[in-house]
Amino acid sequence: MIDLKLLQKDFQSVSDKLMRKGVSIELLDTLKKKNEELKSAKASYETLQAAQNAMSKEFGVYKKEGKDVSELKAKVDANKVKISEALEVQRIRQEELEALAMSIPNIPDDDVPEGKDDSQNVEIKKVLTPRTFSFTPKEHWELAEQNGWIDFERGVKLATSRFSVSFGMGAKLERALINFMLNFNSKRGFEEVSVPSLVNRAALEGTGQLPKFEDDLYKVQDQELFLIPTAEVPVTNLYQDEILPSEKLPIKMTAYTSCFRKEAGAAGRDTRGMIRQHQFHKVELVSITKPEDSDKVFEEMVQTASNLLSALELPHRLMTLCSGDLGFGAAKTVDLEVWLPGQNCYREISSVSNTREFQARRAKIRFKDGEKNSFVHTLNGSSLAVGRTLVAIMENFQNEDGSITIPKALEPYIN
RNA sequence: GGAUAGGUGGGUGAGUGGCCGAUACCACAUCCCUGCUAAGGAUGCGUACGGGUAACCGUACCGAGGGUUCAAAUCCCUCCCUAUCCA
Numbered sequence: 001m002i003d004l005k006l007l008q009k010d011f012q013s014v015s016d017k018l019m020r021k022g023v024s025i026e027l028l029d030t031l032k033k034k035n036e037e038l039k040s041a042k043a044s045y046e047t048l049q050a051a052q053n054a055m056s057k058e059f060g061v062y063k064k065e066g067k068d069v070s071e072l073k074a075k076v077d078a079n080k081v082k083i084s085e086a087l088e089v090q091r092i093r094q095e096e097l098e099a100l101a102m103s104i105p106n107i108p109d110d111d112v113p114e115g116k117d118d119s120q121n122v123e124i125k126k127v128l129t130p131r132t133f134s135f136t137p138k139e140h141w142e143l144a145e146q147n148g149w150i151d152f153e154r155g156v157k158l159a160t161s162r163f164s165v166s167f168g169m170g171a172k173l174e175r176a177l178i179n180f181m182l183n184f185n186s187k188r189g190f191e192e193v194s195v196p197s198l199v200n201r202a203a204l205e206g207t208g209q210l211p212k213f214e215d216d217l218y219k220v221q222d223q224e225l226f227l228i229p230t231a232e233v234p235v236t237n238l239y240q241d242e243i244l245p246s247e248k249l250p251i252k253m254t255a256y257t258s259c260f261r262k263e264a265g266a267a268g269r270d271t272r273g274m275i276r277q278h279q280f281h282k283v284e285l286v287s288i289t290k291p292e293d294s295d296k297v298f299e300e301m302v303q304t305a306s307n308l309l310s311a312l313e314l315p316h317r318l319m320t321l322c323s324g325d326l327g328f329g330a331a332k333t334v335d336l337e338v339w340l341p342g343q344n345c346y347r348e349i350s351s352v353s354n355t356r357e358f359q360a361r362r363a364k365i366r367f368k369d370g371e372k373n374s375f376v377h378t379l380n381g382s383s384l385a386v387g388r389t390l391v392a393i394m395e396n397f398q399n400e401d402g403s404i405t406i407p408k409a410l411e412p413y414i415n
Numbered sequence: 416g417g418a419u420a421g422g423u424g425g426g427u428g429a430g431u432g433g434c435c436g437a438u439a440c441c442a443c444a445u446c447c448c449u450g451c452u453a454a455g456g457a458u459g460c461g462u463a464c465g466g467g468u469a470a471c472c473g474u475a476c477c478g479a480g481g482g483u484u485c486a487a488a489u490c491c492c493u494c495c496c497u498a499u500c501c502a
Contacts, residue, residue, distance in 0.1 A: 039464095039465075042464075042465070042474080043465065043466085043474095045474085046464095046465070046473065046474045046475090047473085047474095049473090049474060049475090050473055050474070052485080052486090053473095053474090053486085055485070055486095056433075056485050056486045057433070057434090057486085058485090059433080059485045059486070060433040060434085060485090060486070061433090061434095063433085063485095064433090069485080072485075073485060075485095076485045076486095077485075079485095080485080243425090243461095243462085245425095373462080373463095
């Protein structure tokens, strides 16, 4: 959530920064005006209410002393009418302001490169060199079918398109990857947590998926509950509405969950294979830090995800997202893209974001900052998307006959 | 699904209409006394927003939302959650 005080105080610089993310200055101007209107509406309501409270107190005294209250009552009644009018004005303004403020994305960091879309993301570095093949590498769906690892048709039979079923070594590898990743992360100080896959509206508002992106979420029928699109939602919201002791920070967590996305608007993209599924496994990293530590922890998280790929011998590159490609809640994002020889390109496998105060403000996650309470910084990143890791293993470790070598790091997890 | 009891500040837990943003205890912080495998005392200690250089003042919050009333933690309604019992 945008810091309205900051907007009020520093309109020029806030609007300059948000324009980089495609937010119009008119919208911000409206927001500023509405905020001012709400403030004055609140002030007039509170003045009336203060008078009311004072008169009520007097009323009690009158009664005790047996005085006549009819004159006072008339005054109080008249004031009451004004109060209810003032309250109504305030309520409407509050609602309008909130709806608007909740739809404004996070302010990008100053060092986020300028750009319109993913074509303008900036490469930080490449890690590991892709191997050279003496044959034409196949794409993963071909390998998956040939080895009997993944059955796309039976996934459709059970649910609908963009669902799949893993069999045998495919299923085993998925499980091995999840365990490997969780162990890898917890050795690096991320505490393992296991969380619900269904969450309520407040949680999704806290991390920024709602109210703007309801179309991409699966909602259950009879209850206000949604399937999580990422573990970021339940894990970050663990501390929703809490004031954390500062010595508890940073909190670093890792969680495995299934993730569910409608992929509205992705029609026709990645229709083959398991790059873009409605349900997929993911191991996530979430950190809650003091503001001054978030850059350091961010680097740690990027490094952890990168090291994980290296441990699996998967060539990849690190990309800083440009302003136009940055997600709604992120101030800064580094994507990790893994090399897919079958597709002959790098594909996203992890995305690490620092949301700074954005989610903390929405989810009301604070810490004792000396005497004051301040908002924490929240960060999240995948380490890694399990399905895509499996895809990368298939394509990078394939042999000419279509068989697949198991990466050494996973061997202890297979048997 | 039904019945009953509950949901109060970091924790335990008082509080059935005004003097209650809330007794007490614990925890915590500072100080005093004492002196060492201790104990005792004093003071302070919720959150958000607004106003003020500040001391401080105002408003709101006792699970959530409505209602009654001049006045609600307290009465009424709806919902959510927890515990126990029953199906």
